[in-house]
Amino acid sequence: MTKSSQSKIPEKNTDFFTRVYDVVRQVPSGRVTTYGAIARHIGSPQSARMVGWAINGSHTQSEYVPAHRVINRKGMLSGKHHFGGPRVMQELLESEGVAVIEDHVVNFDSIYWDPYMELI
């Protein structure tokens, strides 16, 4: 076995994944961000889909990744079904003070957190 390469989600190596996790962890409680914002911040504004895929593997990380704070640009909980239940994501957001109605975040524009903020 010269090269064992059967890793579904590499622990590291993929800086893309690592950067996504790093940004998502910096999202403060009660705030949300979008896949596109993260994608743009890491240098791939067109790769918003990859951000979703990266977050899909966030469970492989030892560190907790608040994936429920990451939603699409419409303010809808697009990934709620990936939390083990369509209810979990909403519960988590409401637990942090984020109002959610009909799978969409209320005052989305007000609680929106931009990754650019960490540069300040």
Place this chain on the structure above:
DNA sequence: CGGGTGACTCGAC
């Protein structure tokens, strides 16, 4: 190595 898929986004209507 090609094709399908996806937790997205944008523009147009």
Place this chain on the structure above:
DNA sequence: CGTCGAGCCACCC
């Protein structure tokens, strides 16, 4: 806010 089509890139078979 509704739908449709196109672009995008990594992963899986």
